[in-house]
Amino acid sequence: MxxxxxxxxxDDGNIISQQPATQVNLKNANLDSIEADVEQWRKExxxxxxxxxxxxxxxxFTTGEKTS
Structure with a gap:
């Protein structure tokens, strides 16, 4: 899967955001079903x-304003 x-x-390589991986079932899938799964993932x-x-x-921005 x-x-x-x-x-x-x-820019320094620190992770800002990381979402949990979403599983996509490719077994017996066609392009339309894969595209639908990706579109659903994108919307969520x-x-x-x-x-x-x-x-x-x-x-x-707030931190920058406080140090200025």
Missing amino acids: ASIEVIIRD TLPKIESELLQQAQTD
Whole structure:
């Protein structure tokens, strides 16, 4: 079984966001079913990643304002 996993790192290689891997069943799958699985994963996961990135940016901005 294949899996989809996204790990986002900053410029220094530190992990900013990591979502759990999602399993994709490729046995007896066709392109349409794989595409549907990936699209479902995208709809569920990308908003979570976007939220984490925005929170990190807000924290970085707030920290930067405090040190200025």
